[in-house]
Amino acid sequence: MADVFISGSGVFTPPHVITNDELVASFNAYVELFNAENAEGIAAGEIVAKAPSSSDFIVAASGIEQRYVMDKEGTLDPARMCPRYAPRADDEPSLMAEMGCAAAKDALAQAGVVSSDVDLVIVAASNMERAYPAMAVEIQQLLDAGGFAFDMNVACSSATFGIQAAADMIRGGSATRALVISPEVTSGHLEWRDRDCHFIFGDVATAVLLEAGDIAQNPQFKVLSTACATQFSNNIRNNFGFLRRAHDQMDDRRDMQFMQNGRKVFKEVLPLVSKHIKSHLDREGVVADDLSRLWLHQANKSMNDYIGKKVLGREPEAGEQPNILQDYANTSSAGSIIAFAKHSDDMAAGDKGLICSFGAGYSVGSVIVERV
Template sequence: MTHIPAITGTGLFTPEQTISNAELVEAFNAYADLFNAQHAEAIAAGEIEAKEPSSEAFIVKASGIEQRHVIDKTGILDPTVMHPLLRQRGDEEPSLMAEMGVDAATKALAAAGRSADDIDLVICAASNLERAYPAIAVEIQNLLGVSGFAFDMNVACSSATFGIQAAADMVRAGSVRAALVVNPEICSAHLEWRDRDCHFIFGDVATATLVERADAASGAHFEIMSTRCATAFSNNIRNNNGFLRRSRPDGLKDRRDMQFMQNGRKVFKEVVPIVSDHIADHITAGGIDAGDLKRLWLHQANKSMNDFIGRKVLGRAPAPEEQPNILQDYANTSSAGSIIAFSKHSDDLQAGDHGLICSFGAGYSVGSVLLRRHA
């Protein structure tokens, strides 16, 4: 017997600290001035390039971002540090990612009217993991008091939708009753804040999505009609450092290739048609006309990119309520972005309305979840 899976609750953990574009530009430009002064002779000799200043106008035009939430702003805004200062926790303490994930997961459980006893599976799906093992998901499972099993997965910015597909497939098959897909994203620890082309991109957050049998839902929910995932290898978005960047010991040399890197122009040119075609094929296979799609909850990486995708999918410019944008407040939060958009902009849909969650990014990867609202 197969079961229809549904999203019955979501949760969101938002760090208290924020960095405005003005604060970020001030810190970056101070760093650039220091760099240029320290390397004046080499710059004059043409051996290295001078650092160009950033600006608020440049950031907004390039991304649509106005601020970002972060775990620690002190280190990021210090021109002599330029990365978050994250305390190394003892092995007996909860990890930072697990702590964030538990907060979001607890809220998702409350929204669905469920408890840890109702959950059989925890998936921690995130672009970067705090450690190799033991799995962050197993730690979250333990802190919540969930029985069953748990595992980590990483498909970069598509991790949340890939995690939802895995959870939905297991609910559909009957191997689990309900699953929590948790996305703790500490993107600030993997960003090179000293690179003008990307120093404004990321923020920190954690989301959680509860997936369970639709016939067990205790209130309004979204039936998961179908899911679809795809990958195609590309080096245009890359991070060679798999674990959190903390306060560095004196003498440890910086390596630019160990932080987030991307070829933005190629990503834009190549990803927009991949994602647009993916969404169009998915809704067509689900028997849904683009005109009947009430909401697109897209990955929140770049406003212009999302505008292009929405226009291509709908055949016209989407209205703000049809394609909600949270990028201006949260910046790019990797896999969590589309889930933030869904969590904040889904309650107004009526029974029978259709919507689609779609995330995309490094890999290249793209995942989509086609939903139908139930009262």
């Protein structure tokens, strides 16, 4: 059975930044408009007045200071409060494919591999731009890669589940080089008009190249082990889909976007993730002190701090558990990969680390790696 290595990683960062102050100014302008337009209903008790947001509230709730987006103007328009993407012709590269290719090219360059030598492309992300043809097959064509390609969605755990799928296929001999690409246009499924979640997400794309050990020319990390788990929950949900659209709910934008019961998620996911990581480490004979780095899903700073402390049995030291939340916000499946790509170059040969994601489903995915 072939050894599997991560030989390259890449991050595509969108061109536009929205700071908390900019977001709050736009949101509060929307709130003023809403409350003014619905003044009579609010006075009669028929409509609940919307409350303003603040930068202090956002930082305290999440640790987020800014986010990157593919469209800033539409998102910050108080009369719109959602991004505006111009339709593309069917013969033009789609938005997600364009983003995914940019991240993939960085990963390939880092590994010293040409795209035609890739024989598996997996696009693992929370929300696909379309149902079919698969985004992965489009990216495969744009990159001139070989083999086969497919999409997969396990929400915020998509990237780690994709890494396990790719690693298993390489070990099994059905692939030799695999790109796991996570283009996350989260701005399109976020309700920017909801105070409880309007600050959470940002756009990004990541890519990881995995190779069989006998052909890897520039291996960075050996994949020692992977573990995935799911447990059904409605506490994080997105109802968008053709069945919903067919049920005369075209005007109910809120029903077809990101929704969560934050308190229940916090209460239920933290012990689930901590137990999963500990079980994975125990199964592989790895103790917490063996880990030089934890690259956790970037959902919420408080969640990451809790999990890091629970896994390590102490407060993580500076650099042990890098956060990118303050710059990128929650980027769904891509978050842990951004942390890995940007905070792994300083590790020495033999150092071990753990990539972990968690989210809707519930889903948890973990990957134990060792620096070559």
